[in-house]
Amino acid sequence: KSLAIVGCPFSGGQPRAGVDQGPIHLIHAGLPKQLEELGWKVHFDGHHQFEDVSAAIGPDSPIGKLKNPRRVSKVCEEVAKVVGEHAKNGQLPVTLGGDHSLAMGTISGTFEKYPDACVVWVDAHADINTTDTTDSGNIHGMPVSFLLGLGEKVEEFKWVKPVLKPSRLVYIGLRDVDAGEKRILKENNIKAFSMHEVDKYGIGKVVEMALDHVNPNRDRPIHLSFDVDALDPTVAPSTGTPVRGGLTFREGHYICEAIYETGCLVALDIMEVNPSLRDAESVRQTVAVGCSLARSALGETLL
Numbered sequence: 001k002s003l004a005i006v007g008c009p010f011s012g013g014q015p016r017a018g019v020d021q022g023p024i025h026l027i028h029a030g031l032p033k034q035l036e037e038l039g040w041k042v043h044f045d046g047h048h049q050f051e052d053v054s055a056a057i058g059p060d061s062p063i064g065k066l067k068n069p070r071r072v073s074k075v076c077e078e079v080a081k082v083v084g085e086h087a088k089n090g091q092l093p094v095t096l097g098g099d100h101s102l103a104m105g106t107i108s109g110t111f112e113k114y115p116d117a118c119v120v121w122v123d124a125h126a127d128i129n130t131t132d133t134t135d136s137g138n139i140h141g142m143p144v145s146f147l148l149g150l151g152e153k154v155e156e157f158k159w160v161k162p163v164l165k166p167s168r169l170v171y172i173g174l175r176d177v178d179a180g181e182k183r184i185l186k187e188n189n190i191k192a193f194s195m196h197e198v199d200k201y202g203i204g205k206v207v208e209m210a211l212d213h214v215n216p217n218r219d220r221p222i223h224l225s226f227d228v229d230a231l232d233p234t235v236a237p238s239t240g241t242p243v244r245g246g247l248t249f250r251e252g253h254y255i256c257e258a259i260y261e262t263g264c265l266v267a268l269d270i271m272e273v274n275p276s277l278r279d280a281e282s283v284r285q286t287v288a289v290g291c292s293l294a295r296s297a298l299g300e301t302l303l
């Protein structure tokens with residue numbers, strides 16, 4: 001079994017400097033070796049991992065409210081190619097962010113090889129704002145709407161195909177959803193297990209219900225997109241949009257372990273680690289959690 005680490009040093013989907021340094025911190029914490037020790041053949045071609053593919057873009061004035069639109073689009077299109085290529089080569093893409101706008105690219109890439117895949121989106125946020133509903137214009141709050149083909153088309157993003165269907169998407173960990181996003185979730189009948197459901201049913205039942213919804217026979221490829229801000233800020237402090245009342249360390253890891261156990265995982269994103277936020281100990285802790293979530297999703301067990 002082989003995997004490819006795709007480092008994406010990108011911060012254009014949101015305003016806080018530093019999240020582009022997420023990949024290098026996860027790598028320097030030893031993630032590639034840790035994954036090899038789990039028995040994976042690790043493909044990690046440093047060359048295109050850390051050059052900032054968006055550097056070549058000229059001035060990038062807003063389009064409507066959207067910030068850095070050309071940069072985000074270009075980088076995500078590149079990521080889609082790289083992830084799609086690795087998936088086609090039989091290498092499970094492990095994308096390290098970088099902000100969550102990158103998931104526009106990773107999920108597009110996954111669906112090139114696995115058109116019948118489903119997406120488990122672990123996040124405090126729904127990331128489903130459209131050009132109309134976004135209040136911040138930060139595109140890391142929007143990737144899901146593009147992947148579903150919702151809202152007005154934006155010329156710069158015409159490469160994004162509506163590969164994702166509402167019935168193939170499920171959320172775990174939501175607790176900061178904008179009014180417009182709540183409307184979109186309802187209108188599209190999108191299944192979401194917020195922190196309220198996690199409290200009510202426990203994480204074991206929530207993951208079972210989430211998978212029953214998108215993958216009832218456990219025979220569909222799963223793309224797990226994990227935003228570390230799904231975890232409580234005491235667990236993953238160094239992230240751009242922390243929200244109190246999040247998943248415990250164990251709840252986060254349980255999701256990853258349970259998804260690995262299905263044998264259906266085909267792609268993983270570990271997003272929004274920002275090593276320039278908070279003190280050194282918080283950074284170390286957040287990076288360590290990012291690495292351990294990845295290990296759990298890729299076969300590390302407690303016994």
Ligand SMILES: N[C@](CCCC[B-](O)(O)O)(CCN1CCC(O)CC1)C(=O)O
Nearest residue numbers: 100125127129136138140141178227241
């Ligand atoms: N929904 C937000 C946050 C997106 C977070 C993206 B991530 O990838 O980290 O999940 C928040 C919008 N708005 C910010 C100000 C608040 O007062 C109200 C919510 C947005 O900017 O669209």
Ligand SMILES: [Mn+2]
Nearest residue numbers: 004044045082
């Ligand atoms: Mn490569």
Ligand SMILES: [Mn+2]
Nearest residue numbers: 100123127227
């Ligand atoms: Mn997110």
Ligand SMILES: [Mn+2]
Nearest residue numbers: 124125227229
């Ligand atoms: Mn988030």
